[in-house]
Amino acid sequence: DAKTTQPPSMDCAEGRAANLPCNHSTISGNEYVYWYRQIHSQGPQYIIHGLKNNETNEMASLIITEDRKSSTLILPHATLRDTAVYYCIVRVGGAQKLVFGQGTRLTINP
Amino acid sequence: DGGITQSPKYLFRKEGQNVTLSCEQNLNHDAMYWYRQDPGQGLRLIYYSQIVNDFQKGDIAEGYSVSREKKESFPLTVTSAQKNPTAFYLCASSPRLAGSYEQYFGPGTRLTVT
Numbered sequence: 001d002a003k004t005t006q007p008p009s010m011d012c013a014e015g016r017a018a019n020l021p022c023n024h025s026t027i028s029g030n031e032y033v034y035w036y037r038q039i040h041s042q043g044p045q046y047i048i049h050g051l052k053n054n055e056t057n058e059m060a061s062l063i064i065t066e067d068r069k070s071s072t073l074i075l076p077h078a079t080l081r082d083t084a085v086y087y088c089i090v091r092v093g094g095a096q097k098l099v100f101g102q103g104t105r106l107t108i109n110p
Numbered sequence: 111d112g113g114i115t116q117s118p119k120y121l122f123r124k125e126g127q128n129v130t131l132s133c134e135q136n137l138n139h140d141a142m143y144w145y146r147q148d149p150g151q152g153l154r155l156i157y158y159s160q161i162v163n164d165f166q167k168g169d170i171a172e173g174y175s176v177s178r179e180k181k182e183s184f185p186l187t188v189t190s191a192q193k194n195p196t197a198f199y200l201c202a203s204s205p206r207l208a209g210s211y212e213q214y215f216g217p218g219t220r221l222t223v224t
Contacts, residue, residue, distance in 0.1 A: 034212065043114075043200050043215030044153070087152070096160075096207055097143070097168060100152030 003027070004088045009105045018075040020104050022088030025069045031092050033064060035073045037084040038103070044087065047073065078108045113137065114216035116201050121221045123195075131186045131219045133201030139214075141207040142184035146170065147198040147218075159184055160207035188221065195223045 005023040012018040024033065034049040048055055048062045050071075055062045061074040075082055087103040114135045123129045135142065141160045145153040155168030159178040173192025178184055184203075188195045198220050202213040 041198075041218070041220070043202075043218050046212040046214065049212060096141075096158050096166070097155040098153065098213060102152065 003090050003099065004101050006086070006088055006101065006104045008102065009107070011107050011109055012075075012078050014080060014108050014110050015077055018078040018082065018106060018108070020073040020075075020086050020088075020106065021070065022073070023070045024088070024090045027068050027090050028092070031090045033062065033068075033071050034089040034091055034098070035060070035062065036087045036089065036098070036100075037082075037106075038087070039084045044100075047086075080108050080110065082106065083108045114201060114203055114214055116199075116216040116219050118219060119217065121219055123221070123223050125223055126190045127223075128187055128189050129195075129221065129223075131188065131199055131201075131221070133184045133186065133216060134182055135184075135201075135203045135214075135216075136182060137203055137205075137214065138181070139203035139205050140181070141204045141211075142178070143202040143204075143213060144168075144174070144176065144184070144186045145200045145202065147200060153200060156186065158207070188223075195221060197221060 032051050035047040036044040038044045048060050050062045064071045085103040085105050087100050117132045143158040144156040147153050154170050156174050157176045159165035165176050175187045200218045201216040204211040204213045
């Protein structure tokens with residue numbers, strides 16, 4: 001019941017922008033889009049989240065389409081340390097759990 | 111340094127033994143969570159707690175027990191009733207249960223039961 005669809009894997013060159021897409025066509029009006037990443041054998045790391053507007057923080061930017069059916073996570077200048085599995089999650093604000101799907105395995109190449 | 115600590119990082123037990131995994135946070139967060147992750151899979155919620163002395167079952171609570179006697183601590187016991195206990199266990203916390211708060215995760219404990 002992940003409610004999101006992501007490509008299983010992507011590659012990006014070091015120093016370039018990494019753009020990770022996510023489809024969430026059944027998203028409801030009160031559901032947020034969250035992005036986490038997990039480096040092998042570590043706990044997931046929160047990256048960013050948004051409801052309707054585009055968001056930016058020190059790690060990434062989140063672009064949400066106007067109909068909210070899809071979004072893109074942008075890592076502006078990817079480094080080798082950004083190699084990880086990236087999870088896109090939709091979550092109601094009051095929900096107690098995060099439902100992780102399969103995610104996208106992003107590999108940053110030197 | 112604020113954060114969530116889990117110990118130990120690796121844990122080995124014989125089948126039939128109960129084992130308790132530690133989770134401590136100094137973020138002053140009200141809500142705490144336990145997830146389980148199997149190889150190549152996403153996370154599944156075991157238990158969660160939104161306040162001291164209160165906790166709720168998640169999707170896969172059978173064979174597990176928890177306590178929340180202190181705000182900072184949320185230990186998980188894997189009992190002998192858990193059929194497939196070998197997994198990567200992750201503890202998380204958030205400021206509140208409700209609202210758009212993100213969850214912060216600990217480094218995880220990898221439990222192997224033979």
